[in-house]
Amino acid sequence: MSVIAEAAKKAQGAVQAVMKTAIANAPDGWIPGGVPDPLIRAKHGLVGTPVSRIDGPLKVKGAARFAAEFPLDGMVYAALAHATIPLGRIATLDTSAAEAVPGVVLVMTYKNAPKMAPPPLFMSNPKAVSGDNLPIFQDADIHWNGQPYAVALAETQEAADHATTLIEVTYDELPARTRFAEAKTNTYPGTFQGEPLLVEIGDAEAALAAAPHKVDVTYTTPRHNHNPIELHAATVRWNGDDLIVHDATQAVTHTAWSLAQIFGLKEEQVHVTSPYVGGGFGSKTLWQHQTLAAAASKVSGRPVRIVLSREGVFRGVGGRTLTEQRVAIGAQADGAFDAIVHTGTIGMTSHNNLPEPFIVATKTAYAAKTFHLDVEVAEMDMVANTFMRAPGEAVGTFALECAVDELAHDMGIDPIALRERNEPEQDPTAGTPFSSRNIVAAYRAGAERFGWDKRQAPGTRREGEWLIGMGCATGTYPYYRMPGGAARLTLTRDARVTVAIAAHEMGMGTSTAHSAVVADRFGLPLDAVTFDYADSKLPGVVLAGGSQQTASIGAAVIAAHRALVTELLKLAGNDSPLAGLKADEVAGYDGGLCKLDEPGRYESYASILGRANRDEVTVEAEAPPPLETQHWSMHSYSAIFVEAAVNAITGETRIRRVLGSFDCGTILNPKTASSQFRGGMIMGLGMALMEEAQFDERSGRIVNPSLAEYHVPVHMDVPAIDIIWTDIPDPHAPMGAHGVGEIGITGVAAAIANAVFNATGKRVRDLPITLDKLL
Amino acid sequence: MHFTINGRGVDADFDLRTSLLDLLRDHLGLTGSKKGCNQGACGACTVLVDGERINACLALAVQYDGRSITTVEGLADATGLSPLQAAFVEHDGFQCGYCTPGQLCSAMGMIDEVRRGVPSVVAADMADGDIVLDHDELRERMSGNLCRCGAYNGIVNAIADTFAAETHSKEPA
Ligand code: FES
């Protein structure tokens, strides 16, 4: 970084710090969420009822159309060839045999690709969404083992696949950084969301040294891949200079903007839709395949469908990176924490910026006199690592919550009691008040229902060959809301409302949950609401990531609804029972508006619009900036309980019982939210017991790039999972609700590791807990 | 070549390397059957051939000349949902819905196997044809169908609910 850039960054940092203090100290009323959403008080609506998915029938009929299922006239199929060296240059490249395959339309490499700008790296701009910022097919350079270097287009998938196998390539290899132990000798501090991943409060090492009780241990977690069952795919075509992309993405608007930068187009020249996404978990963003499909389509003049192979997903789409984490806790005899140290190193590339922020959960987990939290980056030559479900928290809570369990065991204190003993009154590192934190209640309810009091001493419960143990851990994930949320609402005279927002459905039940919210706001039945989404032409910059989509949609709809009600009151005029009332004084009720404390003062939408001679009213509004996240410390919480059985002879671990007790504000839809909780917990189970993208440190190549060798939980691995929640609204969040896509995975690996310890007396600090580690 | 697909006769002419899955999805526009791995590891492509479940991605289409194939599009008539499909919606047996067609077809084939007394690895007695589809039997028999969204509890409940007769012992009281 240049001196000037450095100074500018520092100055920006100083301004940010001043702003942060100002926002933290501002009166509540000035902050979004300072006045609780009136919907929190409404008790008898659709919110909170277990509505089945609106798009359920379409999905079970196989009629929901995914990215690779849009048929286009004259379409050709794409296949990719992937490099087999970790670093270097292509020396020779011969595509003639591939081009000669009958049906092949084009073989594109760096030699004949159009000129394209490098993709904008995630978080380098509010709409940037690329996993890395390497130029695509602009030179002979190879940056990772698995990088695509050729695209074949053919009339059939079979011909395209075959063609890629006939390309002759040789390389000039360069020495690559593929060994973590070597990369670790040269690290630098990580930054996340514009701030260093570093917290220093007091002298934690000195406090640790002086503490009468302590634990000081190292945990390691391997690389993980999201592996949504839908392969990454896109169907693209050019209409003149306009690009149309049917993508599988968690970010339609971001993708349109980012592709526009790459191809030198105006944002509105790129149209991205993604009505159904077959799972994402952080992986369905912009990787090279969409750009390659668009470029090859441009060169060939044909619409293109690209579907990555499962191996192609491992090669070209990054996953969660590896971590090595030290957790040290010093405590007084009564359990009060004197020091929390959570430091370590992660692997990252020089062309992306996600230093797996494993300390984020630790910042707010427990009160302590001193803190030292730090994430260091070791650069490696590999596919760019990326966001995967609860980036930071998923692996960070594994280390932290195992360490708490270890300390509790050493001190002879119940681990739940030790956690309660260190429950903070306010955010322990930021100093801001919690908006809503009921983790103690969640633990008590969970412990009672699970039968925690029946837990025995480690290694003492045996049923035949099976050693049985119980463990628990805390999960947590922040409430985020990103800037840019906006929505359009259209109310028609027949009392129907259409919401339009560039949001996404990857299985969260977005349209179902938010149609219910909108129906309640308007006082209309569910079937009076139409939810239009997943199209970059719609309003709003709404990332389906960071569990923030719920808040983003919620705040945008609140703003649009308020504008619409204001408009309606204007149209109602002086002849209405609502005459003279302001937007804050009325609510949607029974197909119209009424005064909040005087329901008799009512007029229906049909009557208001009829008298005004209007067929419909449309408004579009933006959500206010998300200052609430700096004014309050806003998080979701869970208490996870697990009963594990470990085979004394084979070392095999089976999970027998799981309970998740959640504190995530209002639950908008118990049916779909339960599924999200369970889905996250099952991914946590996978992380604990089986998941690992095996990276060959000699070649930098992932050696198990398939679902046969990268194991994810199957039916037989998953018991019936019990879910409960506090259902206490967060008064400062839209609808009182938090997004719940990520909280489920957090804490689970620790609860399982702690249960395995309780069963066997063995601590496994290296994930996954495979049977070899227990023998 | 000629196939009967969802009860309808279909003639098709294609590259002999084409898998049954690609024939359905790319050539016949029946995109209900999904591709999650193309390697036989995920089950998203499960279809029924003469009532038996197979991974369509591992099958060359030419092998099935003259056979009768049922995909998710053929599980119910055009208007409604089959009882199993309706139970999947009721029990929230999916999130993204991408594995769902495979889960549904697999469950139909699995029930038929149970009725025919085909044993599974968890069966205590391989020779005992009277199979009770308890929680373990059901999960074991569905374990070839991955769901990364983790809708397993809902899927199991939907199947158990729909095929309640199989989940109880058939032995005379
Ligand atoms: S697509 Fe056939 S088993 Fe995965």
Ligand code: FES
């Ligand atoms: S519902 Fe998404 S993979 Fe099963």
